[in-house]
Amino acid sequence: MAPQVSPLVIFIASIFTNNMILANFLGMCSYLAISSEYKTATGLGKAVSLVLVITAMVNWLVYHYFIVPLGLEYLQFIVFILVIAALVQILELFMDRYLxxxxxxxxxxxxxxTVNCAILGATLFMVIRHYNFLQSLLFSLGSGIGWWMAICMLAAMREKMGKAKLPPGLAGPGIAFLITGIMALAFVGFSGIFAVQ
Amino acid sequence: MKRGYLYTVIFMAIVSIVLTAILAISNAAMLPTIKDNVWKAEQLALLDAFGVVSDDPEAYFDAHVKEKDFGTVKGYMLEDGDTKAYALPIEGPGLWGSISGYLALSEDLKTILGITFTDQNETPGLGGRIDEPQFRDQFRGLNFEPLRYSEELSAITGATQTSSSVLRMINQFYETILPTLEVN
Amino acid sequence: MVELKVIAKTNVTKENQILRQILGICSALAVTNLMTNSLVMGVGVTFVTALSSFTISLINQLIPQRIRMLIQTFVIAFYVILVHLFLQTFLPSISKQLGPYVGLIITNCIIMGRAEAFAAKNPPLPALVDGFFAGVGYLLVLLAISFVREILGFGTIFGFSLGLNFTPWTLMVMPPAAFFVISILIWITSAWAIKAEEKGRRA
Incomplete structure (x- = not known):
């Protein structure tokens, strides 16, 4: 068996060098829509991280103990999205009752x-890259944290920018993309951080 | 119009059955072609590693390439007239997941004939460019010894991590697997 | 039939889903460094949007209210799987390059958006046209972005070399460039829209 990518490297990579938003463009819709206020942004970030980890773990089990043994690989998209939708419902009921x-x-x-691409994206990446359970856990954890961090940074900057005078066409989504581009550029600078392996 | 619980359940069941049935039929119809595609891609990759150009790659492959057991690993052997060559599986961690492929070597195992990748999940357009001939052709004809990037062998710009993973795979193969190979 | 033409036009231009509504960017930007990939992705999205809008509009009266979202997701996922099977069968190398992004068409907000905003309230034929042209508008934006990125990043169009002799601008291939290019596109189109609106008000 060939050596596997270390779960720790996957964890760090999914936060910094291959951030869900800044490098994989996943979860952009809610990222842009809910980033004008820092407080809501961090709330959404937490919720996404939580759901991302739970769904990725459940989908890992479903994939390896249900889809693969039954040879249902071609139905995986439907199964994954239904698992995500169901889990979000259950989580909401559970939180309403106990927390x-x-x-x-x-x-x-x-x-x-449910319709956040980052959630389904994490599951699909995990399957395509043949991650084992531990790798998937750290990958989803890192992806969630990375997403949370990115939306908080954008929201903080957009709050300040509310006071700035912008060219009329650029205000709103235009400038949000521009800022994201600059953040993504800055994050490219992280790509040298793991020489250890 | 208000509908009962039973209606909801029946509706859901009908939709699920109809859609899943259509998918199952399409899948059954397309699966042989999909599997065939995967095998064809593997054949092409192997011929490419050997440096063989052929008008009818499938016929050439059937005629000249055979599976071969090298003791510690299983690979392929090419026999065309007097030329003999071997393709051996290489595998290792990339930036994102495992990279696997074949390394084609000359009969005396001293020259690299070519390298090819059959499975990799590196960033498209960056690390993913290890698939491109510009990168892979650099390895053709090199003496098989521990390699490093230099003037003659250049890494992919912007994909340092993936590029060094590839060399690490080759060098690891040289150190650990090459001495154990049983050619005859 | 005039109505269908109007639907087509507004979906591609005035209400273009990406540029004006800022929807459905998720699964798209990642594949915009090569035009071929953008084209295949865009055609896939168009197919799924058109047919899922059509199907949802067709069965809309029958869908029980409480599981509407579930059924819509199911229908969308159904078409995405068909696209995925098709790509694996007929375009295996492109299917491999697109990787998880084909599956992510399911969560593309455009499709669900058109299903909710248009298909659920209109008859099947207009829904089909609406979905189709929402997809075409999306395809054109993807092609525009990848056109800029592929020329500057690789010096090619659809993989054909332009014979330009220059050092490729590696940044264009990397993710940040997608953000910069789309931001400039949005800037230009919103500036136009604002100007057109002012003109309309004066007249």
């Missing part, structure tokens, strides 16, 4: 999350 404080904070974001 009302958390639900008050994150509850509003949960329905949005």
């Amino acid at each position: 009302p404080d958390l639900h008050a904070n994150l509850g509003v974001f949960l329905p949005l999350i």
